[in-house]
Amino acid sequence: xxxxxxxxxxxxxxxxxxxxxxxxxxxxxxxxxxxxxxxxxxxxxxxxxxxxxxxxxxxxxxxxxxxxxxxxxxxxxxxxxxxxxxxxxxxxxxxxxxxxxxxxxxxxxxxxxxxxxxxxxxxxxxxxxxxxxxxxxxxxxxxxxxxxxxxxxxxxxxxxxxxxxxxxxxxxxxxxxxxxxxxxxxxxxxxxxxxxxxxxxxxxxxxxxxxxxxxxxxxxxxxxxxxxxxxxxxxxxxxxxxxxxxxxxxxxxxxxxxxxxxxxxxxxxxxxxxxxxxxxxxxxxxxxxxxxxxxxxxxxxxxxxxxxxxxxxxxxxxxxxxxxxxxxxxxxxxxxxxxxxxxxxxxxxxxxxxxxxxxxxxxxxxxxxxxxxxxxxxxxxxxxxxxxxxxxxxxxxxxxxxxxxxxxxxxxxxxxxxxxxxxxxxxxxxxxxxxxxxxxxxxxxxxxxxxxxxxxxxxxxxxxxxxxxxxxxxxxxxxxxxxxxxxxxxxxxxxxxxxxxxxxxxxxxxxxxxxxxxxxxxxxxxxxxxxxxxxxxxxxxxxxxxxxxxxxxxxxxxxxxxxxxxxxxxxxxxxxxxxxxxxxxxxxxxxxxxxxxxxxxxxxxxxxxxxxxxxxxxxxxxxxxxxxxxxxxxxxx
Numbered sequence: 001x002x003x004x005x006x007x008x009x010x011x012x013x014x015x016x017x018x019x020x021x022x023x024x025x026x027x028x029x030x031x032x033x034x035x036x037x038x039x040x041x042x043x044x045x046x047x048x049x050x051x052x053x054x055x056x057x058x059x060x061x062x063x064x065x066x067x068x069x070x071x072x073x074x075x076x077x078x079x080x081x082x083x084x085x086x087x088x089x090x091x092x093x094x095x096x097x098x099x100x101x102x103x104x105x106x107x108x109x110x111x112x113x114x115x116x117x118x119x120x121x122x123x124x125x126x127x128x129x130x131x132x133x134x135x136x137x138x139x140x141x142x143x144x145x146x147x148x149x150x151x152x153x154x155x156x157x158x159x160x161x162x163x164x165x166x167x168x169x170x171x172x173x174x175x176x177x178x179x180x181x182x183x184x185x186x187x188x189x190x191x192x193x194x195x196x197x198x199x200x201x202x203x204x205x206x207x208x209x210x211x212x213x214x215x216x217x218x219x220x221x222x223x224x225x226x227x228x229x230x231x232x233x234x235x236x237x238x239x240x241x242x243x244x245x246x247x248x249x250x251x252x253x254x255x256x257x258x259x260x261x262x263x264x265x266x267x268x269x270x271x272x273x274x275x276x277x278x279x280x281x282x283x284x285x286x287x288x289x290x291x292x293x294x295x296x297x298x299x300x301x302x303x304x305x306x307x308x309x310x311x312x313x314x315x316x317x318x319x320x321x322x323x324x325x326x327x328x329x330x331x332x333x334x335x336x337x338x339x340x341x342x343x344x345x346x347x348x349x350x351x352x353x354x355x356x357x358x359x360x361x362x363x364x365x366x367x368x369x370x371x372x373x374x375x376x377x378x379x380x381x382x383x384x385x386x387x388x389x390x391x392x393x394x395x396x397x398x399x400x401x402x403x404x405x406x407x408x409x410x411x412x413x414x415x416x417x418x419x420x421x422x423x424x425x426x427x428x429x430x431x432x433x434x435x436x437x438x439x440x441x442x443x444x445x446x447x448x449x450x451x452x453x454x455x456x457x458x459x460x461x462x463x464x465x466x467x468x469x470x471x472x473x474x475x476x477x478x479x480x481x482x483x484x485x486x487x488x489x490x491x492x493x494x495x496x497x498x499x500x501x502x503x504x505x506x507x508x509x510x511x512x513x514x515x516x517x518x519x520x521x522x523x524x525x526x527x528x529x530x531x532x533x534x535x536x537x538x539x540x541x542x543x544x545x546x547x548x549x550x551x552x553x554x555x556x557x558x559x560x561x562x563x564x565x566x567x568x569x570x571x572x573x574x575x576x577x578x579x580x581x582x583x584x585x586x587x588x589x590x591x592x593x594x595x596x597x598x599x600x601x602x603x604x605x606x607x608x609x610x611x612x613x614x615x616x617x618x619x620x621x622x623x624x625x626x627x628x629x630x631x632x633x634x635x636x637x
Contacts, residue, residue: 091116121188122195130189137185141176144168150390151296151316152416152540155493175318178289190282197275204268212251215258215575219591222575224602226609227589228618234586237578240615244608250574258577267595270565273558280555287548293319295543299335300395300412301536306334306360309385309543323545329383333361336371338392338537342466350421350466357389357539374541388542393417393424396449396473397533400428403436403526408443414538415449416493421463424449427495428475428530429482436526442482445530446495447475447512473532476512477503477523503527571595574608578616588616 091112095105120126145153154174158165172179219225230237234257241259245252250261295314297307307313309328319325341354357374363383374380380387395412402408408430415426430443452465453472461474480500484490503511503524513521515532522529572594581587590612592605 118195121192124196127189127192127196130185130192133185134182134189137176137182140173144173144176146176147174147316147318150540150542152298152391155491156416156418183289186282186285190279190286193275193279193282197272197279200275201272204272207268208265211253211255212260212262212573214255214260215577215591219575219577219589222591222593224592224605225590226605227587228609228613229581229585229587230613230616230618232586232616234578234580237586237588237612237616238576241576241578241612244611244615245574245576247611248608257579258575261574261576262572263574264569264571264595266565267569267571268566270562270567270569273562274566275562277555277559277562280558281552284548284552284555287551288320288546290320290322291545291547293317293323293325293543293545296390296540297543298414298538298540300414300538301335301338303334303412306332307541307543308332309383314543329385329545330365331361331363331367331383331385333359333380333382333387335539336360338539340392340467340537352466355389355392357541359387361387385543385545388544390540390542391417392537392539393422394449394451394468394471395536395538396426397536398428399531399533400430400433400443400528401530402434402528404434404438405528406434408433408528412536412538419462420466422451422466423461423463426493429484429492429495431482431484433479433528435479435528441479442500443528444478444480444482444495444497444500445475446478446497447473449473449535451535468535471517471535473515474512475515475521475530476510477521477530479503479527570600572601572604574605576612585619586616588612 091109093105093108095101145157147154161168168174172181176182216222232240238254238257238259242252242254245259245261248263250263251265252259252261295317297313297315299307309331311317311325311328335357337358339354339356339358340352343349343351343353355376358371359374359380360369360371361380361382362369372380374387374389376389379389393415395414397412398409399407400409409428409432413426413428415424417424425448427447428443428445430445433441433443435441448461449471450461450463451467451471452463452469454460454462454464455470461472464470478495478497478500482490483496483499490496505511505524511524515521515530517532517534520529520531572592574590574592577589578586590605590609592601594601
């Protein structure tokens with residue numbers, strides 16, 4: 001069987017049904033999706049000597065029955081909705097006189113505009129645009145610290161970018177995924193997908209219930225074509241063709257003098273699964289936003305109180321609209337020890353190589369205590385929640401005595417990191433203090449902590465390395481009113497100095513001092529002391545309850561499967577015609593039509609033809625008759 005890549009449609013008028021004995025498979029330019037007409041229509045319109053049609057004229061389905069049959073053969077090869085020519089404009093038509101006419105015209109106009117907007121929203125280009133906007137909208141959430149992920153970084157970002165912070169807060173950049181504009185994008189995308197899937201599904205169900213259309217009169221016009229002659233009866237050929245097609249999983253039935261078969265429905269199933277999976281992902285995202293809860297907690301190493309899952313225990317807490325804050329799962333944990341290791345040499349010096357928080361946790365009111373470790377991207381899963389390790393830093397341990405020599409404050413004070421080498425800033429607030437005369441007052445210390453100071457020659461208080469190689473604490477002291485007695489919440493990492501006075505040296509300069517571990521700061525005028533006892537490590541955790549993750553995973557996997565099916569499966573149709581020829585032999589024609597261009601369609605048709613020839617073998621082509629010798633020449637020989 002010969003296979004060619006040439007367009008044989010130019011000899012359609014010379015070839016009649018059943019008058020050819022050639023055995024060929026032709027592969028022509030396939031038709032566009034949903035249309036049976038080949039892409040190069042001009043090449044398929046030969047000159048017709050009988051009616052005077054030009055060879056380059058495009059056939060008109062309204063006047064050419066063969067072209068109309070060809071288009072009918074390619075209908076419903078896709079469930080993609082056909083977008084009309086709806087354009088904005090006047091939909092009301094002619095306005096009748098009177099108030100009723102004006103009212104009817106207004107109704108038609110409003111309905112027309114609504115229908116036009118719905119068509120635009122459910123069109124493919126708008127869905128792709130919304131997907132693009134959703135992707136672009138997620139970029140700020142990756143670049144800008146988010147309140148629900150790491151509030152400590154958000155506060156540090158606000159302190160470093162005082163100009164951008166008001167703008168970002170108005171735009172919702174610190175909570176992108178719950179902002180109004182991001183929610184509007186995915187809701188519109190959700191509606192767009194539903195508006196596309198519902199009619200497409202009904203159309204596909206209708207295609208499954210229907211049968212492939214009958215064979216066109218001129219199969220030679222289809223992209224893939226082959227023909228041969230056989231001695232088998234037409235009924236025998238059609239029965240064999242139906243069996244062969246069904247063995248290859250074609251839906252096949254006999255229509256007149258031909259068998260029509262169709263295959264590749266999984267392509268449309270994949271399309272529908274892909275779109276449905278996108279809706280599942282959006283639903284999972286919505287569920288996660290409406291029923292989620294996120295909170296942060298900073299815990300110091302060795303703090304026995306730790307954390308208990310109660311609203312009052314959170315440093316910050318945010319939940320979805322439908323989350324029940326009154327029924328929090330009972331569990332808790334504490335930080336026993338924190339291990340950190342940093343690169344010492346090379347270009348990656350100072351880079352963290354290991355962060356591990358050793359915690360003790362319990363679940364339930366009477367749950368037994370257990371121990372485990374939490375690392376970055378390896379959260380602790382407990383009671384339907386996940387505990388993530390976010391960041392770490394240092395907490396200087398200080399002891400403050402008042403003017404009477406009594407301890408006014410003792411404990412570890414977390415300082416917030418300012419750079420990669422853990423240069424940290426913080427405040428120490430002492431609300432219960434008495435001066436040397438017994439007068440009640442309050443103290444405040446503001447300063448920096450560096451785990452590795454540059455030494456006496458260093459002109460700045462910036463750390464040289466994140467590990468505790470040369471820890472130094474630098475403090476400035478204030479006395480007065482802290483402003484914490486008014487009942488209003490106050491940031492524990494900021495010191496309000498508008499109602500406080502700074503301690504002064506005898507020479508009038510501001511009182512400040514660098515302290516090494518074990519050293520003591522003596523306040524002027526017998527106001528007391530502050531001793532730098534040592535350093536502990538703190539860790540910041542995020543406690544997250546995020547329902548819908550499993551649903552999102554299922555939707556994502558289904559979307560990949562559906563996308564693969566829609567890309568690699570081709571929807572195609574095959575027709576086999578068997579009719580008696582003029583000489584009494586049966587002429588078999590096979591042709592195929594695909595939804596889109598595919599080099600495999602002619603190959604598949606050739607394989608089907610080979611399988612069919614087991615029951616309808618092709619006759620050998622007649623040899624050309626040799627010319628008889630000239631008698632005169634024979635006599636002369």
